[in-house]
Amino acid sequence: MTNAVTFHKVSRHYGKVKAVDAVDLSIAEGSFFAMLGPSGSGKTTCLRLISGFEKPTAGEIRIFGQDVSDTPPNRRSVNTVFQDYALFPHMNVRDNVAYGPMVAGVGKTERYAKAEEMLALVKLDGYGDRKPGQLSGGQRQRVALARALVNEPRVLLLDEPLGALDLKLREAMQDELKALQKRLGITFVFVTHDQHEALSMADQLAVFNEGKIAQIGSPSEVYDRPATPFVANFVGSSNVLPPSLTAQLGGAAAWASLRPEAIRLVAKGKGKMNGTVAALRYLGAGSRVSVMVGETEIAALVPAGEAAPEAGAEVGITFETSALHVMAGS
Amino acid sequence: MSRSAILPNRGLADRLSALFWRRPRVLLLLLITPPLLWLGVVYLGSLGALLLQSFYSIDEFSGVVVEEFTLKTYGELFRAANMDIILRTLTMSASVTLASAVIGFPVAYFAARFARGRWKAVFYLGIMLPLWSSYLVKVYAWKLILAKEGIITWAADSVGLGFLLDAVLALPGVGGNSLSTSFIGTWLVFVYVWLPYMILPMQASLERVPVSMLEASSDLGATRGQTFRSVILPLAMPGVIAGSIFTFSLTMGDYIIPQIVGTSARFIGQAVYQLQGTAGNIPLAAAFAVVPILIMLVYLSLAKRGGAFDAL
Numbered sequence: 265m266t267n268a269v270t271f272h273k274v275s276r277h278y279g280k281v282k283a284v285d286a287v288d289l290s291i292a293e294g295s296f297f298a299m300l301g302p303s304g305s306g307k308t309t310c311l312r313l314i315s316g317f318e319k320p321t322a323g324e325i326r327i328f329g330q331d332v333s334d335t336p337p338n339r340r341s342v343n344t345v346f347q348d349y350a351l352f353p354h355m356n357v358r359d360n361v362a363y364g365p366m367v368a369g370v371g372k373t374e375r376y377a378k379a380e381e382m383l384a385l386v387k388l389d390g391y392g393d394r395k396p397g398q399l400s401g402g403q404r405q406r407v408a409l410a411r412a413l414v415n416e417p418r419v420l421l422l423d424e425p426l427g428a429l430d431l432k433l434r435e436a437m438q439d440e441l442k443a444l445q446k447r448l449g450i451t452f453v454f455v456t457h458d459q460h461e462a463l464s465m466a467d468q469l470a471v472f473n474e475g476k477i478a479q480i481g482s483p484s485e486v487y488d489r490p491a492t493p494f495v496a497n498f499v500g501s502s503n504v505l506p507p508s509l510t511a512q513l514g515g516a517a518a519w520a521s522l523r524p525e526a527i528r529l530v531a532k533g534k535g536k537m538n539g540t541v542a543a544l545r546y547l548g549a550g551s552r553v554s555v556m557v558g559e560t561e562i563a564a565l566v567p568a569g570e571a572a573p574e575a576g577a578e579v580g581i582t583f584e585t586s587a588l589h590v591m592a593g594s
Numbered sequence: 595m596s597r598s599a600i601l602p603n604r605g606l607a608d609r610l611s612a613l614f615w616r617r618p619r620v621l622l623l624l625l626i627t628p629p630l631l632w633l634g635v636v637y638l639g640s641l642g643a644l645l646l647q648s649f650y651s652i653d654e655f656s657g658v659v660v661e662e663f664t665l666k667t668y669g670e671l672f673r674a675a676n677m678d679i680i681l682r683t684l685t686m687s688a689s690v691t692l693a694s695a696v697i698g699f700p701v702a703y704f705a706a707r708f709a710r711g712r713w714k715a716v717f718y719l720g721i722m723l724p725l726w727s728s729y730l731v732k733v734y735a736w737k738l739i740l741a742k743e744g745i746i747t748w749a750a751d752s753v754g755l756g757f758l759l760d761a762v763l764a765l766p767g768v769g770g771n772s773l774s775t776s777f778i779g780t781w782l783v784f785v786y787v788w789l790p791y792m793i794l795p796m797q798a799s800l801e802r803v804p805v806s807m808l809e810a811s812s813d814l815g816a817t818r819g820q821t822f823r824s825v826i827l828p829l830a831m832p833g834v835i836a837g838s839i840f841t842f843s844l845t846m847g848d849y850i851i852p853q854i855v856g857t858s859a860r861f862i863g864q865a866v867y868q869l870q871g872t873a874g875n876i877p878l879a880a881a882f883a884v885v886p887i888l889i890m891l892v893y894l895s896l897a898k899r900g901g902a903f904d905a906l
Binding site: 315317336337338339342343344346347348350351352353354363364366367368411412415 | 807
C-alpha cells in the first residue's frame, strides 16, 4: 500500500524557532491519522505543510509519492477543515459548499447538485439557502466538512475541528467523522490537543513535542507503551517513575510509566510500597487519589464502588509487575 | 460582627451608577440627546430649509425670490449649460473615485495584511500626514507642480519624454495648455487630496477578513485572481463603498480645487457658490445642491442591490 503523505527530514524553522524539526513521517492511505500534542508542539505546522500554507525550510514532502515542493495549495488534492471553519460569510451554505467546483469551472446546475449531495452527506439537506451566520457551531462545522469533501480530496486535513463544540456535540461528531472516514475511504489527518479524542478516533497517532515526533503508533501502543516520559504524561496522564524508584520496585534503573488505573490501594505494608494520600479528586466514575511516595507523586484511580482513603491516610500501593512499562527516553 | 453584604455608598458617583443601573434608558437618553439635537434639529433642519428653497423660484426681472411652490427651478437644471455642469461633476467624481479605489486598494491591502508594529505606524503616519497640512497649501503646491514651468514638465523634458506629456495634453476634452489648466490636472489633485479617505475605510474592512478565509479559498482550488474576485473584494466591499462615499461626495461638493487647478468650465460646487453669492439665485443654488444628494442616494441603492453590503 502506498503512503498518502510522507515527510522526509522535514523542518520548518522561523529564525531560531524550530516549529518542526527534521520530522520523518508516513501516513498510510485510507487511515485515520491523528497528530496529538500540546499547543506549540508543531502539529498544526505539520498540517499546514501538507496543505501547502507553509513551506518546509528543509526536507521533502510527498503526497501519494509525488513531491509537492513546488505545488501551491490550490493544486494539491488535499482539502482542509479549518479550526474556525473559515466559511465565506457573504455566501449562502450552498455557494460555500459549491465553491470548489465553482473555481474549477463547473457549471451552476452541476455544482449545485454536487453541493446538495454533500450537504445530504453531512445531514444538512435543506440548509442551502441559509447564511453561515444563521447556523449553530455544530452546523457550521458540518458545512466546513461538506465544503472540504466536495472536491473529493485524496487527503482531508482537519485542524482541531471539534475544539469549539460542547462535549455532547463533540462526542457525536467524533463518531460521525469516524463513520464518514470509513465510508469514504479518504485519508483523514486530524490535529488535536485532546488525548481522548486522538485515542478514540485514530488508527495511528503521532505525539508531537517541541517540533519533533515523540512517538508514532496505534492508540493502544502509544497508551500502553509510551516511548518517553513526555508521552506517558501527555497521553493518559500516566505516572512517570524516576529510575531510582523503578529500580526499588524491581525494574531496571530507567524511567518507567505506570497507569493510574493499574494501581490498587491496599493497607499500609501490604503493597509494593507505602505512601501518604495527599489529595483526592472525585471524577464521577471513580476518584483519582494522589499518593506521595517520598518525593514522587503517584496517582491511582479508585473505581466508584470501592472505598477511597481519606487525605493524610497512610496506604500501600500495589500493581501487576507487567503494568510497569520501562521507557527508552529520558 | 459580620461584614455587611452591601458596600457603603461613596457619594454622587455611586448614586448615579445606581440610577443608571435601575434605569438603563436614562443613560442612553443622556448620551444621545446632544447629538440627536445637533443632527436632528440643526443639520436636518437646515437640509430641510435648503430643500424648501429649491422649490421656490426667482423673479427674473426683480431678482427677488418668489416664495411659492414650483418645479420651475428644477426644470432649469435641465438647461444644456446646467446639465453640462452636472454631467461634468458626475464624470469627475466617478473617475476620481475609481482611481482612488484602484490606487488605494494595494496600499490598504498591504497595511491590513502585512504591516505590523512599526510598519503599521509608518502606514498610518504616511496616510494621515498629508491631512495635517492645510488643504489650500496642498492645492496651490499642486498648481506649481503641474504648471507649464513646473517640475513635471521640466522632468519630462529633461529625460526626453516631453513629447509624451504633450501627447497627453493634446487629448481632446481632458487635455489643455498645461497640466494645471486641464481636467487631467484637476483629476490628479482630487485623487491626491481624497485618497486617504478611501484607503482608511478599505484598510479597516480588509483587516477584518481572516487569513483563514483566503487560505480556505486557495485550499479549495482558487487561483489568486479567483480569491480576489470571489472572497477578498466582496468582503472588502463595505469598506470600498464607505471610501467611495467620501471621495464621491467630497469631489461633487468641492469648489476650490477646480477653481485653482483646471479649466474655466464649472463644477456643481462652483455653480452653487456663484449662484448663492454673486447671482443671488438661492433657489437654483439649492436645486443644484440637491443633485449630489440624489446622486448619492441612487448610488447607494445600486450598491445595495448589487450586494455590496452582503458581507456586513
